[in-house]
Amino acid sequence: MTQAPLILPMPGNETFARQLAKARKSDVGTVETRRFPDGETYLRLLTPVAGRTVDIVATLAGPDPDFLRLAFAADAARSQGADRVRLVAPYLAYMRQDKAFHPGEAVTSDTFARLVSSLFDGIVTVDPHLHRRLALSELYTIPAAAVQAAPALADWIAAEVDRPLLIGPDSESAQWVAAIAARTGAPWVVMEKTRRGDFDVSVALPALDDHGGRTPVLVDDIASSGRTMLAAAQLLAARGLARPVCAVVHPLFAGDAFARLQQVAARVVSCDSVPHPSNAISLAPLVAEALATLPARPLPTAPDRPPLTLKGHAMLKLTTLGAAGTVTGSRHLLTRGNQRILIDCGMFQGLKNLRELNWAPFPVEPRSIGAVVLTHAHLDHTGYLPKLVADGFRGPIYATPATRAVAELILRDSGHLQEKDAEYANRKGFAKHKPARPLYGVKEAERALEAFVDMDFHVPTRVLGDAEVTPHHAGHILGAASLTVDWAGRKVVFSGDLGRYGDEVMVDPEAVEAADHIVIESTYGNRIHDQTDPAEALAALISRTAARGGTVVIPAFAVGRAQSLLYYIWKLKQGGRFRDLPVYLDSPMAINASELLCTYPDDHRLSRNICRDACAIATYVRDVEKSKEITANPYPKIVISASGMATGGRVLHHIRAFAPDRRNLILFSGFQAAGTRGRAMVEGATEVKMFGEWVPVRAEVANLPMLSAHADAKELLRWLGGFTSAPGGVTIVHGEPDAAEALRVRIGRELGWHAAVARQEQEFTI
Template sequence: MLTLTSLGGAGTVTGSKHLLQYGDRRILIDCGLFQGLKNLRELNWEPLPVAPSSIDAVILTHAHLDHSGYLPKLVRDGFRGRIHATAATRDVAELILKDSGHLNEKDAEYANRKGFSKHAPALPLYGVREAERALEFFALAPFNEPVEIAGGARLTFRHAGHILGAATAEVEWGGRRIAFSGDLGRYGDPVMPDPEPVPEADYVVVESTYGDRLHDPTDPTEALGVVVERTIARGGTVVIPAFAVGRAQSLLYHLWKLKAAGRLAQVPVYLDSPMAIDATELLDAHRADHRLTAEMCAAMDAIATYTRDVEGSKAISAGRFPKVVISASGMATGGRVLHHLKAFAPDPRNTILFSGFQAAGTRGRAMLQGAREIKIHGEWIPVRAEVDDLSMLSAHADAGELMRWLSGFRRPPARVFIVHGEAEAAEALRVRIGRELGWNATVPRQDQVFDL
C-alpha cells in the first residue's frame, strides 16, 4: 500500500515535507523549515513523526529555506539516503543552507550577548558544519529524464519556473504516479522559464500560496519605477527585503530595464546580501535554466554595488542619501535587512517595499497589515516609512496560473492534494478545482495519512 502524509506544508505556507511510504520504504518530498508564527517555528525543534534514519531518499523540488532548510537537522538526526535535486538546486542549496547555518549561529550568539533569549544559553537549530554535512548527500538528476531512486521508485524532474533549478517532481512508485508541483513560477516571467506541463498522474500535490488571488497585471518594471521615483523625490531610501535567490535577481532585472530606459540614472542601487550576490553569479553557471543572455546578466550586474562585508553594510545604513537597498531576508525574518529596517523604517521619507509572499507571523506580514512598530533584536522599532507591496513581482503562480498548470494534465487525477497555502488560499483553490475541472480535491491536515 502506497500512502501520502504531509509532515509540513499542510494548512500552512511553510515547512513543506511530504512523505510517501510503500511497505517499509519511505521517500520524503521536500524538507523545509517552518517559518513565521512562533507555534510553527517551534515545530522545527520537535522530532519528526518518523525516524530520519528510516527515510530512504529525499526529493528536493527547489532550494528555498521552507523546502530545504530542515535537511541539515535531518542528516544530523540520522538520515543517510540520497537527496535528489537538479544541478542548479544543489548549487543554490549550498548557498542557502550554509547561510542558514551561519545565521542560526549568529542569532544564538547575539541573543546570548544581549541577553534577550528565554533560553540560557540560546543554541542554534544547526550550524554551518551541519549544513556542509547535508550537502554531501546530494545526488544530481537532470530535467526531463527519469532516474531510478531508492526503493524502486522512478523520479522525473520538469521545469517549474519560480527560482533557479526549481522543478516539479513526478514519482512513479507502487503502481502509482504522483506529481508534486513544488512551488510553481509565473508564466511569461522575464527571467525564469514557464512551468512545464506534466502529461498525467494518478495523484497531484499542488501548492496554493496564492490560491485565492490574482496578481496585479500592472507591468512590474513600471510599478517598481513609480515607487522608487516617488521615494527618491522626497529624499528617501527604498529598502526592499528580498529573497536572496529569485527575487533579488528579478529586481536587478527590472532596475536594469528602468536604467536602460533613462530612468533612475543617478539612483545608486545596493545589493547587500552575500548570498544574493553568489546566487546572481550562479545565473552564469546555469544558462540553460533561465531566459537571460550572457549580455543581459552582465548588464544587470553592472547597475548595482555589491556589498559582501559587514562594514560596507553598516555604511549603507548610515548613509542618509537617496538610494535603493536590496537585502535579505525576503520576509524580514533575519539577515542584514533587519539592520536596514532599524535604520530606515522610522523615517517617513523612506519606503519599505515588499516583492513576495509574506507569511503569517513574519515582520513583513505585520508591516503590510499596518503595524506601526516591529520588534528587532529585542527592541521595538517605529515604522513611519511608507510600506508598499508589489505583488506582481512575486515568484509564485497566482490562482489563475495554478489552474493553468493543472489544466495541462491529459486526464483527471484520482485526487488533488492542496498544500503549501494558508487556510483561506488552500480552500479557495479546492473549491475552484472542483467547480472548473470537476476534480476531487482535498486540503490535507498535518500528519493525516492518505492511501493512494
C-alpha cells in the same frame, strides 16, 4: 420545470431543516414516525417526493437508536420516486475508529461509510473528524462535501467578542484556528495537549505576554467530555486572564460537561450541528451552499486506473508532514511497505507555534527514510535537511544541478545565521532559553550537502528501489522542479512551487501530462495577481521616494527575487529612469545567487549578456563594515537585502535604521507569511520588534505582489489543465487556509476533480 429540493427533517432536526430550507428557498416536508408495541419502527412520508431531490436532515450525534429510522426514510423516498436522496448530517458519527489498533477490532468508520453510501446519493457534513483520512472520499463512494465551520465561527466572534485572542486546543487545530484568525484579523495561539485517556487531559499554554487586554476565545471542533476546554479555562484563570468565551462546532457535551464549563467561562456558544441550548451560530447557509454544488453523480476517476491494492504489492501512502495550513515547512512522505521517500525537507517559518515545530522530534525516525528528493532550494523546502542528517538520516538527497548549487548557498548561510543569532541573543541577554542554541550550524549544513546527488530535467532517476523521479521545469527559481514520482504502479506529481507564465526572467512552468495523484501548492490560491507592468510599478515607487530624499529598502529573497529586481532596475535605468540613483545588493548569499544565474542559462530566459549586465547594475556588498556604511548613508539610494519576509539577515539592520523616517520606503516584493515582520508591516503595523526592541515604522510601506515568483489562482488552474486526464485526487498544500480552500473550490467547480486541503500528519492511500 425542475422542482426545488425537498428538505425532509428526521425528528429532532426540524429547526435546522427550516433554516436550511430558507437558505435554499425550498420546502420542508414531514415524516411521521412511531413505535409499534414490540419496539419496531413505523415510518411514513407525508409529503410527495416523486421526481424531486430529497435532502434528509439528520444530525448523527448518538446515531445508534435512530439509524434504522434514517435508513427506512431514505428507502421510502427512493421507492416513492425521488430523483435523488441525499443525507445532510451536520454532525457525522463513526469517524473515530478508522484503524484497527488491536486484533479483532471493527473499523467502524469504514463499515458505517459503506452503509450510508448504499442508502444515499450524496452526503454533506460539517468538519468531520478526519484524523488519518485526507478526505471523506476515502471512506464514502458517493459525492461527499465537508463544510468548514470556520467562516461562521469567525463572523460570530468578530461581531460578538471585543478584541479576541483565539486559542486552539492542540497542534491539529492550528490550521482551522488560523482560518478563523485570518477572517477576523485576531491573533491566535495553540495549546499543547496531552491525553492519557478519555477523561484524563492536561494542557499547557504558550506565553501570552503580548496579548494583554484581549478576550480569550477557546475554539474547538468537538466538545464531548469538555475536559480540554475546562482545563484551559482554569489555566487562563490561574494566569490572571479574563474568563474565556468557549466556542465549539459540535456541542456533544456528555454528562455535566456543559454545566461545568459554564462555571468557568464568560459564555459558551456552539454551532447548531447538534441541537443544544448553547446553539448560537447557524451553519445552514454554509450547508446550503455545499448542497448547491454537490455533484449529481460520483466524480470521474482516471481511466484505466489500477485497483487500490495489487496482490503481492505494498500500497503507496502519502503523509503530509508540513506545509499544511501554512506556506512553510514543506515535507511530504511517500511510503511503500518499509521504504520511505521524503519530498522536500523544509523549515517552518513565521508564527511562533510554527517555528517551534522545527525543534519538535521529526514525525518519523530519520534513519527510516531511504531518500530525499527536492523540488527547489528555498529554505522552507530544504532548511531542515541539516537537522535531519544530524538526527540520523543517511540516504542520498536528489536535486537538479542548479538546486544543488543554490542549496549550498542557502544551507551554509542558514547555519551561519543561526549561529550568529544565538550568539547575539546570548550577548544581548534577550534569549528566553539560557543559553540560546542554533537548530544547527555550518558544520551540520556541510554534512547535509555531502549527501546531494544530481538529477537532470526530463530524465527519470532511480532514487529508491524501483521508484523513479522525473523533474520538470517549475519556473519558480533557478533549478526549481515539479516532480513525477513513479512508484508501485502509481504516478504521483508534486507541483513544487510553481512560477509565473510569461515572466521576463524565469521560464514558464512545464505541463505534466499524467498523474494518479497530484500534490499542488496554493500560495496564491485565492488571488489573481495585479496585471500592472512590474517595471512601471517599481519605477513609480522608487521615483517618488527618491524625489522626497528617501531611501528604498527592499527585503528580497536572496535567490530568485533579488535577481528579478536587479533585472527590472537594470531595464529601467537602460530606459533613462533614475540613472544616478545608486543600487546596493547587501546580501552575500544574494550576490552568490546572482553569479549562479549566469551559470545555468537553461533555467531562465536571459541572454548571457543581459544576465551579466543586469547583475552588474548593483554595487555588491559582502562585508559587514560596508553594510554599516550604507545604513549610515543619509542620501537617496536603493538597498536590496535579505530576507524577503524580514525574518532575519542584514535587512533587519536597514529596516531598523530607515523605517522610523517618513521619507523612506520599505518595499516588499511578494508573499509575506503570517507571523513574519513583513506581514505585520504590509498589514499596517506601526512598530515591529527586532533585536529585542520595538522599532517604529513611519516610512511608507508597499508591496508589489505582481513581482511574485508564485503562480496565482488562474495560473495554478492553467498548470492543472495541462494534465490529459483527471487524476484520482488532488492534495492541496503550501497555502494559508483561505487560499487552500479557495483553490479546492475552483478545482472542483472548473475542472470537476476531487480535491482536498491537507491537514498536518494525515496519511492516505494512493
